[in-house]
Amino acid sequence: MRSSYFPYLFCVLLLCSSVQVVSAEGGYGYITQWGSWRTGDGQFNQPGGIAVDSAGIVYIADTDNQRIQTFDADGTFITKWGNSRYGSTSYRLGDGQFNHPDSIAVDTGGNVYVTDRSDNRVQKFTSNGTFITRWGMEGWGSLNGQFMGPRGIAVDGAENVYVADWGNHRVQKFTSNGMYITKWGSEGSEDGQFEEPQGVAVDNAGNIFVVDTGNHRVQKFTSNGIFIAKWGGSGSGDGQFEEPSGVTVDNTGNVYVTDTNNNRVQKFTSNGTFITQWGSRGPGDGLFEEPQGVAVDSEGNVYVTDTKNSRIQKFTSNGTFIAKWGYQGQKEMLINLPSDVAVDSAGNVYIAEMGENQILKFTSNGTFITQWGGSRPSGVTVDSAGNVYVVDMTNNRVQKFTSNGTFITQWGSLGSEDGQFDRPSGVTVDTAGNVYVADKGNHRIQKFNSTGGFITKWGRHGIEDGELGLPSDVAVDSAGDVYVVDADHVKKFTSNGTFITIWGSEGPGDGQFLMPSDVAVDSAGNVYVADSNNDRIQKFTSNGTFITKWGTYGNGDGQFRYPQGVAVDSTGNVYVADMSNDRIQKFAPVGPPIIPPSGNAPLDLDHDGLYEDIDGNGGREFNDVVTFFNQMDWIGDHGPVGAFDFNTNGQIDFNDIIILFNEL
Numbered sequence: 001m002r003s004s005y006f007p008y009l010f011c012v013l014l015l016c017s018s019v020q021v022v023s024a025e026g027g028y029g030y031i032t033q034w035g036s037w038r039t040g041d042g043q044f045n046q047p048g049g050i051a052v053d054s055a056g057i058v059y060i061a062d063t064d065n066q067r068i069q070t071f072d073a074d075g076t077f078i079t080k081w082g083n084s085r086y087g088s089t090s091y092r093l094g095d096g097q098f099n100h101p102d103s104i105a106v107d108t109g110g111n112v113y114v115t116d117r118s119d120n121r122v123q124k125f126t127s128n129g130t131f132i133t134r135w136g137m138e139g140w141g142s143l144n145g146q147f148m149g150p151r152g153i154a155v156d157g158a159e160n161v162y163v164a165d166w167g168n169h170r171v172q173k174f175t176s177n178g179m180y181i182t183k184w185g186s187e188g189s190e191d192g193q194f195e196e197p198q199g200v201a202v203d204n205a206g207n208i209f210v211v212d213t214g215n216h217r218v219q220k221f222t223s224n225g226i227f228i229a230k231w232g233g234s235g236s237g238d239g240q241f242e243e244p245s246g247v248t249v250d251n252t253g254n255v256y257v258t259d260t261n262n263n264r265v266q267k268f269t270s271n272g273t274f275i276t277q278w279g280s281r282g283p284g285d286g287l288f289e290e291p292q293g294v295a296v297d298s299e300g301n302v303y304v305t306d307t308k309n310s311r312i313q314k315f316t317s318n319g320t321f322i323a324k325w326g327y328q329g330q331k332e333m334l335i336n337l338p339s340d341v342a343v344d345s346a347g348n349v350y351i352a353e354m355g356e357n358q359i360l361k362f363t364s365n366g367t368f369i370t371q372w373g374g375s376r377p378s379g380v381t382v383d384s385a386g387n388v389y390v391v392d393m394t395n396n397r398v399q400k401f402t403s404n405g406t407f408i409t410q411w412g413s414l415g416s417e418d419g420q421f422d423r424p425s426g427v428t429v430d431t432a433g434n435v436y437v438a439d440k441g442n443h444r445i446q447k448f449n450s451t452g453g454f455i456t457k458w459g460r461h462g463i464e465d466g467e468l469g470l471p472s473d474v475a476v477d478s479a480g481d482v483y484v485v486d487a488d489h490v491k492k493f494t495s496n497g498t499f500i501t502i503w504g505s506e507g508p509g510d511g512q513f514l515m516p517s518d519v520a521v522d523s524a525g526n527v528y529v530a531d532s533n534n535d536r537i538q539k540f541t542s543n544g545t546f547i548t549k550w551g552t553y554g555n556g557d558g559q560f561r562y563p564q565g566v567a568v569d570s571t572g573n574v575y576v577a578d579m580s581n582d583r584i585q586k587f588a589p590v591g592p593p594i595i596p597p598s599g600n601a602p603l604d605l606d607h608d609g610l611y612e613d614i615d616g617n618g619g620r621e622f623n624d625v626v627t628f629f630n631q632m633d634w635i636g637d638h639g640p641v642g643a644f645d646f647n648t649n650g651q652i653d654f655n656d657i658i659i660l661f662n663e664l
């Protein structure tokens with residue numbers, strides 16, 4: 001058949017010199033994402049300090065967004081100021097920039113003072129954010145006027161400024177323009193000593209209240225540091241604390257303390273007599289997740305920065321909930337350093353959240369279902385029965401759970417013997433229920449049955465075929481072949497470790513890698529690699545032929561910052577653990593459009609990601625070659641080009657026509 005059409009093909013050859021060469025592009029489209037921290041106006045990323053001025057304006061140190069936000073008493077956004085140095089070529093922070101603004105105070109004239117925690121300084125602004133002055137120094141220090149991680153800040157009626165100098169275990173007092181006056185405190189647990197103090201407040205009489213965080217107590221002093229009283233102690237009873245962080249005083253002298261690790265607010269008289277408390281752990285109204293800042297307005301309303309829930313809550317003076325603003329969902333929707341992702345047969349998504357040492361479970365569209373944890377998960381997978389396997393890198397073990405997190409069994413310990421691990425990082429399960437673990441530090445793959453019984457192992461440190469160098473993940477296809485990412489390669493083995501093939505090298509080109517971290521295989525045998533330091537996903541055939549890629553560095557839709565995990569569901573949707581963007585992104589394959597003049601969409605007859613049936617009539621015919629040639633420019637404009645790059649050289653050219661013709 002091919003010889004009879006060759007004259008036609010030759011004519012095509014003569015006409016082809018003017019055809020435009022088109023670069024290959026990804027064949028996957030962005031669908032949705034979840035988990036990323038909120039950066040819009042009125043949204044927060046782990047807010048710290050809070051203050052209220054005499055007009056009822058609320059000022060919030062939006063710590064991890066590196067800015068200050070202001071609101072009215074009902075939570076309506078007013079303005080913001082500040083940014084970080086990130087993206088700048090200068091190491092030094094400029095005036096009005098922040099490196100983790102921690103606490104905030106307002107004086108009687110409306111001037112705003114902010115402790116810039118990680119840059120060891122205090123900055124002063126007008127109420128609208130115009131920079132006035134600063135003091136402290138680049139780097140840390142322990143001399144007068146120097147700081148080591150300054151935290152709490154307060155201003156008295158005479159506009160003297162008090163700073164909780166966290167790392168120096170002391171309080172420093174300044175004039176409103178930063179002139180040093182005095183200091184008190186040293187490291188210890190005696191009266192007047194501190195262990196990493198975080199909060200400071202002043203009452204109308206000029207008394208100073210200091211949250212002595214590491215000693216789980218509050219201390220009261222005169223304005224010059226003479227000890228008056230103390231209360232607290234480690235515990236969860238009334239008047240006890242677990243690492244309290246914030247403190248404020250109302251007009252009648254009552255003291256409010258954020259009892260951070262007990263997830264509550266406690267209220268006391270000025271001498272420490274317990275009055276009441278409210279709060280417990282959770283995302284609901286009146287519940288907290290590590291609250292830090294607290295402030296009181298002139299009417300006695302209490303404002304709390306619910307830090308890990310990334311929101312502000314407002315209460316009456318006795319703890320009755322009034323309102324909230326900021327993030328309105330559940331805390332579990334915010335993801336901290338996702339290290340891996342897996343999908344079960346029902347489409348549920350499991351996230352190994354390394355930053356919070358837990359597993360999160362969602363629907364396929366990101367609706368939170370449940371969570372469990374207590375270890376440092378580096379990899380997660382699900383078997384056909386819905387059992388979840390987690391590799392716990394820190395504890396050198398594999399744990400097995402039900403789909404809702406009920407513990408079933410575990411195996412492993414630190415070592416190099418059979419069944420022992422050294423920093424295991426990846427895990428997968430085959431159709432028979434066998435478990436494969438990427439034993440990273442031992443440079444090998446280990447295979448177990450579903451209850452942890454050792455079966456076999458392969459690999460040793462090296463660069464030859466069958467040798468491995470710090471393997472980071474492992475995947476299995478439906479035929480039982482095993483794919484391993486190590487260094488800048490993908491290596492393929494049989495289920496018992498016999499070497500089959502290898503592909504990849506160091507670099508940014510198609511089929512090259514820079515520290516790939518994860519691998520997945522779809523039902524058709526296509527292989528997906530999280531090419532971490534190239535900030536992209538690459539897709540290959542089962543033998544390593546490049547198909548497509550997508551992603552660039554950034555935080556926009558479809559962009560990545562060190563993608564760490566990749567998974568594919570039964571319908572071909574791809575889920576990516578976008579680690580440094582603290583989110584999961586979901587993508588779907590973008591099928592080729594109908595190519596004129598055909599009325600049918602092209603078909604991938606071999607299920608290899610390439611669409612050789614150009615006219616979509618279900619067979620291979622010379623008309624496919626003619627249509628492909630006539631519409632090369634159109635395909636370049638409408639893509640995805642990767643679906644028609646038959647010679648996989650990263651572009652559409654005449655060689656693609658020859659390959660298509662030879663396959664007739």
